[in-house]
Structure formats: structure tokens, C-alpha cells
Amino acid sequence: xxxxxxxxxxxxxxxxxxxxxxxxxxxxxxxxxxxxxxxxxxxxxxxxxxxxxxxxxxxxxxxxxxxxxxxxxxxxxxxxxxxxxxxxxxxxxxxxxxxxxxxxxxxxxxxxxxxxxxxxxxxxxxxxxxxxxxxxxxxxxxxxxxxxxxxxxxxxxxxxxxxxxxxxxxxxxxxxxxxxxxxxxxxxxxxxxxxxxxxxxxxxxxxxxxxxxxxxxxxxxxxxxxxxxxxxxxxxxxxxxxxxxxxxxxx
Amino acid sequence: xxxxxxxxxxxxxxxxxxxxxxxxxxxxxxxxxxxxxxxxxxxxxxxxxxxxxxxxxxxxxxxxxxxxxxxxxxxxxxxxxxxxxxxxxxxxxxxxxxxxxxxxxxxxxxxxxxxxxxxxxxxxxxxxxxxxxxxxxxxxxxxxxxxxxxxxxxxxxxxxxxxxxxxxxxxxxxxxxxxxxxxxxxxxxxxxxxxxxxxxxxxxxxxxxxxxxxxxxxxxxxxxxxxxxxxxxxxxxxxxxxxxxxxxxxxxxxxxxxxxxxxxxxxxxxxxxxxxxxxxxxxxxxxxxxxxxxxxxxxxxxxxxxxxxxxxxxxxxxxxxxxxxxxxxxxxxxxxxxxxxxxxxxxxxxxxxxxxxxxxxxxxxxxxxxxxxxxxxxxxxxxxxxxxxxxxxxxxxxxxxxxxxxxxxxxxxxxxxxxxxxxxxxxxxxxxxxxxxxxxxxxxxxxxxxxxxxxxxxxxxxxxxxxxxxxxxxxx
Numbered sequence: 001x002x003x004x005x006x007x008x009x010x011x012x013x014x015x016x017x018x019x020x021x022x023x024x025x026x027x028x029x030x031x032x033x034x035x036x037x038x039x040x041x042x043x044x045x046x047x048x049x050x051x052x053x054x055x056x057x058x059x060x061x062x063x064x065x066x067x068x069x070x071x072x073x074x075x076x077x078x079x080x081x082x083x084x085x086x087x088x089x090x091x092x093x094x095x096x097x098x099x100x101x102x103x104x105x106x107x108x109x110x111x112x113x114x115x116x117x118x119x120x121x122x123x124x125x126x127x128x129x130x131x132x133x134x135x136x137x138x139x140x141x142x143x144x145x146x147x148x149x150x151x152x153x154x155x156x157x158x159x160x161x162x163x164x165x166x167x168x169x170x171x172x173x174x175x176x177x178x179x180x181x182x183x184x185x186x187x188x189x190x191x192x193x194x195x196x197x198x199x200x201x202x203x204x205x206x207x208x209x210x211x212x213x214x215x216x217x218x219x220x221x222x223x224x225x226x227x228x229x230x231x232x233x234x235x236x237x238x239x240x241x242x243x244x245x246x247x248x249x250x251x
Numbered sequence: 252x253x254x255x256x257x258x259x260x261x262x263x264x265x266x267x268x269x270x271x272x273x274x275x276x277x278x279x280x281x282x283x284x285x286x287x288x289x290x291x292x293x294x295x296x297x298x299x300x301x302x303x304x305x306x307x308x309x310x311x312x313x314x315x316x317x318x319x320x321x322x323x324x325x326x327x328x329x330x331x332x333x334x335x336x337x338x339x340x341x342x343x344x345x346x347x348x349x350x351x352x353x354x355x356x357x358x359x360x361x362x363x364x365x366x367x368x369x370x371x372x373x374x375x376x377x378x379x380x381x382x383x384x385x386x387x388x389x390x391x392x393x394x395x396x397x398x399x400x401x402x403x404x405x406x407x408x409x410x411x412x413x414x415x416x417x418x419x420x421x422x423x424x425x426x427x428x429x430x431x432x433x434x435x436x437x438x439x440x441x442x443x444x445x446x447x448x449x450x451x452x453x454x455x456x457x458x459x460x461x462x463x464x465x466x467x468x469x470x471x472x473x474x475x476x477x478x479x480x481x482x483x484x485x486x487x488x489x490x491x492x493x494x495x496x497x498x499x500x501x502x503x504x505x506x507x508x509x510x511x512x513x514x515x516x517x518x519x520x521x522x523x524x525x526x527x528x529x530x531x532x533x534x535x536x537x538x539x540x541x542x543x544x545x546x547x548x549x550x551x552x553x554x555x556x557x558x559x560x561x562x563x564x565x566x567x568x569x570x571x572x573x574x575x576x577x578x579x580x581x582x583x584x585x586x587x588x589x590x591x592x593x594x595x596x597x598x599x600x601x602x603x604x605x606x607x608x609x610x611x612x613x614x615x616x617x618x619x620x621x622x623x624x625x626x627x628x629x630x631x632x633x634x635x636x637x638x639x640x641x642x643x644x645x646x647x648x649x650x651x652x653x654x655x656x657x658x659x660x661x662x663x664x665x666x667x668x669x670x671x672x673x674x675x676x677x678x679x680x681x682x683x684x685x686x687x688x689x690x691x692x693x694x695x696x697x698x699x700x701x702x703x704x705x706x707x708x709x710x711x712x713x714x715x716x717x718x719x720x721x722x723x724x725x726x727x
């Protein structure tokens with residue numbers, strides 16, 4: 001895990017922290033600082049007046065949100081970043097980030113704590129992103145370009161192993177790891193509820209990004225919502241938050 | 252009475268609904284359960300009784316390991332994810348779910364998954380998760396919809412910074428500090444569990460002491476154990492609001508103008524019956540001021556043919572009581588004779604340490620002018636308690652002074668909820684304290700506490716009355 005992120009995790013989890021301490025640390029990472037300022041000023045966060053300093057942004061967003069953002073920015077910079085395959089990396093990133101935000105909504109509506117759901121959904125494409133990055137590095141090193149189908153097949157093949165490796169190195173909770181890896185087969189996952197949440201969040205994220213590919217009716221009809229016990233009228237209430245989620249994600 | 256698709260439809264598959272349907276089916280009637288959750292068992296199985304007890308077991312193990320770690324020169328990590336502590340709970344729930352499903356199937360109870368909404372007193376529209384609908388009819392309906400955490404207007408539960416007894420179980424990590432708002436059973440159970448796990452827990456409530464329905468010795472015993480684990484109880488605290496400070500803490504405002512801050516706030520204001528969205532507005536059903544369904548002694552509501560049981564009708568809101576009520580409601584609804592009634596319902600509080608009572612309390616005895624002898628056994632005198640490493644706690648035997656008949660039992664300490672059943676059997680059989688002296692129990696066992704308490708009763712009975720008064724005065 002990059003230094004700033006590791007220090008942030010340490011600072012936010014293990015000791016009494018103040019906004020000034022966090023702001024000083026974040027200053028050393030331009031990408032994180034920029035993202036924090038953007039989110040703090042976004043309409044979804046409804047700042048009373050424009051936020052002009054990092055310390056103000058940290059105070060406004062709170063420790064949990066800063067930690068989530070730091071994780072997201074770190075992932076984007078370190079993992080969702082495959083030279084030569086930038087559009088695919090960006091697409092995976094947008095899916096992951098939106099899924100994280102949707103997962104929070106799903107968890108809240110089911111009277112579950114939101115943090116594990118957010119983290120598992122945010123991480124659910126890291127295996128694919130890392131595979132993409134490593135394979136693209138291989139192409140650069142060998143000065144070769146694989147055919148698109150073989151490349152895609154390899155990403156699919158390595159996604160679970162790379163995802164598991166990364167999350168175990170980062171010592172994420174076991175349920176988060178299992179859900180982030182096993183979300184496609186949520187019905188047989190040992191953490192089926194969390195994996196189902198990630199699956200549903202993935203569908204909602206895909207719908208938010210590409211409504212023409214996955215329309216509202218298809219999302220509504222997904223059996224994952226039955227597994228989670230979310231009734232059709234509750235799904236509609238959830239989908240009505242689409243613009244709010246999009247605004248929060250900056251997409 | 253007109254016939255329908257079923258002879259009895261139970262709304263909800265918790266202990267009340269499930270036992271009612273099985274009882275009806277066993278008696279040869281067509282029974283169905285309508286359940287809105289993906290699994291059967293109600294909140295007892297999915298978000299209440301079972302998961303919280305599993306977490307409690309882990310907290311106990313953690314505490315015991317902490318005790319052993321020093322002697323074994325082992326360092327324990329204090330930052331274990333809560334999910335790791337709940338490891339195995341999903342398997343317990345799945346096993347129970349399978350068992351309950353098999354029981355329903357074996358007895359021919361039809362399980363209909365969906366949200367039931369009353370169209371009238373005898374017709375129920377079931378909205379399925381796939382969006383389809385079906386109308387069921389029956390001359391008899393049982394409301395066994397259970398309960399959910401009660402929320403109050405001043406405290407917004409966001410399931411992130413302010414949690415309730417549903418979302419507390421999916422916290423990713425054990426917080427560093429927690430305020431528990433409330434002083435009832437659920438508040439005390441979670442407060443003691445998180446304190447045992449190393450979280451700095453402060454309970455805030457207007458009551459001077461927690462668990463106000465218990466006798467003073469049990470209350471003070473719990474409080475002493477809670478404080479020994481680092482917990483704090485601030486009685487006389489009126490909480491007027493709780494708000495995330497937008498940074499790292501939740502600020503709790505007290506009525507006296509002061510404010511305090513912690514990582515997480517657990518709002519434990521009791522439970523409220525699940526009666527929303529099921530079409531009760533069409534029925535003019537009698538609802539109490541506390542929001543529970545009003546029933547008579549046969550568990551029938553003011554609307555003929557509609558019965559209610561379990562948490563939906565309010566206290567005691569215990570799983571064991573709900574199961575019994577469900578059975579009785581089914582028998583009453585189907586015109587079958589009820590089994591003999593018993594007022595002996597044990598109550599178990601799964602705090603650390605456990606608390607259990609059955610029969611008469613000292614307060615009830617005083618209000619009924621019953622002269623009591625209280626025999627006490629401290630667990631420090633029980634060999635098995637030392638072997639188990641849990642030598643704190645006590646058992647009190649409450650006996651009628653003249654006859655020594657056992658009228659009540661109170662236990663505080665590990666295994667209390669099991670230990671109380673021996674006393675319950677003695678009360679049910681009309682036994683006296685002498686029963687525990689005459690019988691031979693295994694040794695070493697916790698049941699030895701009954702003998703010790705019975706000898707204490709014997710000592711008081713053979714003591715001159717003047718000395719007894721002195722003793723009673725000293726106990727107060």
C-alpha cells in the first residue's frame with residue numbers, strides 16, 4: 001500500500017486524529033488532495049460555502065470519508081492504471097467507485113452497517129485492474145501487443161488470484177475479501193449477503209454508467225435483489241438515488 | 252366459519268409464527284406461513300438472539316484468552332475485524348434455517364415467501380420478491396410479525412455513525428469508544444460484549460441503574476462486573492440528541508447542556524412491533540399506546556379470526572415466550588383445548604456475566620407481602636466456578652419463610668441461563684429448599700450452588716428469629 005495511504009489508515013484507525021494532522025499528510029499527495037477538494041465541494045456534500053483549504057475539506061468530509069477517498073484515490077493511481085490500456089482501466093475504476101457508493105445505499109436500506117459494503121464493492125474490480133496492469137507491463141517489456149481476445153481472457157483468468165493476493169497483502173477483513181472476489185457467484189459465497197450486496201452494487205454501477213446496455217427494468221429484475229430480500233418498490237426507491245450517486249462520484 | 256385456502260395463515264416465521272403453523276399442521280389443519288425475509292426464523296435467528304449470542308461467546312473467549320496471554324507470553328491483536336469474531340454465525344444461521352425449513356416441510360406447512368398485506372380480515376395479498384402477487388384466504392390469521400429496533404426522533408440512526416441492534420452486528424471493526432443509549436436488556440448485553448472486546452463503552456440513560464426490572468443485587472452485580480471491564484454507566488443522563496461531528500466523532504448532547512463524544516453511538520431504545528405496511532389500516536385493529544397489538548387471553552384481537560403472538564403483542568418479548576404464545580394462539584384459533592398454563596417463564600439476560608431469573612422476585616414478594624428467606628451461594632464457594640475461571644457471581648434461592656418452598660431463583664454469572672432451569676423445575680414441582688440438600692448432585696458442577704444456597708436457607712430457619720432480623724438488616 002502506498003505510503004500516504006498506509007499512514008492515513010494508521011492515523012485514522014489507531015489514534016485520536018485532528019483535521020490539521022490529516023491535512024498535512026494529504027498535502028504530500030497531489031492526487032488525493034485534488035480529489036478531496038473536488039468531493040468536498042460537490043453538490044452532494046452540500047457545503048455551506050465554498051471549501052478553499054484542505055483542512056476545511058477534511059473537517060467537512062470527516063475521517064471515514066477521507067479514509068474511503070484515500071483508498072479510492074490510491075487504488076486509482078496504483079492499481080487502476082495500465083499503460084496502453086487507459087480506457088479499460090478508467091472503465092474498471094468508474095465501475096468500482098460507483099459500486100462502492102451504491103453498496104453504501106444498499107446496506108443502509110437493509111439496516112446493515114455501510115463500511116464493509118463500501119469497501120468490498122470498491123475492491124471488487126481490483127483483481128481485474130491489477131491483471132490489466134501486469135499484462136500491459138508485460139506487453140511493454142516484450143514490445144508486443146496481444147490480440148484483444150487473448151488479453152481479455154487472461155484478465156478474466158487472473159482476476160480472482162490477483163484480487164485475493166492484493167487484498168490479503170493489505171490485510172482487509174476476510175468477509176470483504178471473499179465478497180469482493182466471489183460477488184459473481186454470490187449464491188454460493190461463504191459471505192453470501194455481502195457478496196450479493198457487491199453484485200447488486202455492480203449492477204447499479206453498470207446501469208449508472210451505461211443505461212443503454214443495462215436498463216432499469218433489467219436491474220429491477222435481477223434475482224440478486226430477491227436474494228437480498230429487497231422488494232420491487234424498495235428497488236425503485238433505491239434507483240431514484242441515481243443522480244445523487246452520480247453527482248457524488250463526479251461522473 | 253367460512254373456509255379458505257388455508258385453515259390458518261401465519262404472518263411471519265419467527266418463533267411465534269413457526270410454532271403456531273406447526274401446531275396447526277400437527278393437528279391436521281392446512282397451515283401456511285408468509286415470510287418477507289429470504290430466510291425463516293425471524294429477527295430471533297437473523298439479527299437478534301442467535302448472532303448476538305454468538306458474538307458474546309467470542310467476546311468471552313477473547314476475555315479468557317487475554318487472561319491466559321500473559322502467562323503464555325502471547326500477544327493478542329486488539330484490532331480484529333468484527334466479522335472475524337462473528338465467524339461461524341452464518342453457518343449457525345444456515346443450519347437453523349435448514350432445520351426450520353425441514354420442520355415446516357415435514358409437517359406439511361406451506362411456506363410462502365413475500366410481503367403479506369391484509370385486504371380484509373380473511374384475505375391477504377402476498378407481494379412476491381419477483382413482483383408478482385397472490386391473494387390467500389383463511390378464516391384465521393395470526394400476526395406474528397415480530398419487532399424491530401425502536402428509533403426516536405431526536406437520534407437519527409444512519410447505520411454508519413449511529414447504529415441500532417440490527418446494524419451493530421455488521422460494524423467492520425470494534426470501535427475505540429462507544430456510547431450506548433439506553434439501559435435495558437439489549438443495551439446492557441451489547442455494552443458488556445463490546446466492553447469485553449476492549450472498546451471503551453459508556454452507557455447513558457436517565458435511570459439511576461441499568462436493568463431496572465431486576466432486583467438490586469443483580470443490578471449492582473452486573474454494574475460491578477461491567478465497571479471491572481472498563482465500562483461506565485452515567486445514570487440520570489437525559490440525551491437530547493446525537494450528531495456526527497463531520498469529522499471523527501459522534502457528539503451526544505445531554506439535557507444538562509453538556510456534550511460528550513465517541514466513535515460510535517449505539518441507540519438501544521427497545522423494540523417496536525413490526526406492523527407497518529401490512530394493511531392494518533383497513534382492519535381497525537386494536538393497537539396499544541406502545542404500538543403493540545392488543546389481544547385477549549386467547550391471543551385473539553378485537554377482530555374475530557385475527558390472532559397475534561410474539562413481539563407483536565409486546566412484553567415479555569422473549570423467543571421462548573413467543574413460541575409458547577404461538578402454539579396457544581393456534582390451538583385457540585382452531586378451537587382446540589389449550590395445554591395447562593404456566594406462569595413460570597424464565598428470563599435470561601445475555602450480558603457478561605449472564606443473568607437469569609425465574610419465579611418470584613424480591614420486589615414482587617414484598618408487594619404481595621410474602622415473607623421470604625433468601626439463601627445465597629457465592630460462586631467463589633463453588634469448585635467448578637474456579638475450574639472454569641469464572642469465580643464471580645452468585646445464586647439466590649428465594650423461599651417462603653414458613654415452609655421453605657422455593658418461590659424464585661436468581662443467578663448472576665457464567666452459565667446462569669442454563670443453571671436457572673434446575674430452580675425452575677423445583678418451583679414447578681413445589682419443592683422446598685430441603686430438596687437441594689437431600690439430593691446428590693455431580694461434583695464438581697455449578698449445581699452445587701443450589702446446595703450451598705439451600706444450606707444458607709437452612710441456617711436461617713434454625714437461627715433464632717432475633718438473629719434472623721439482624722441478618723436481614725445487614726443484607727439490606
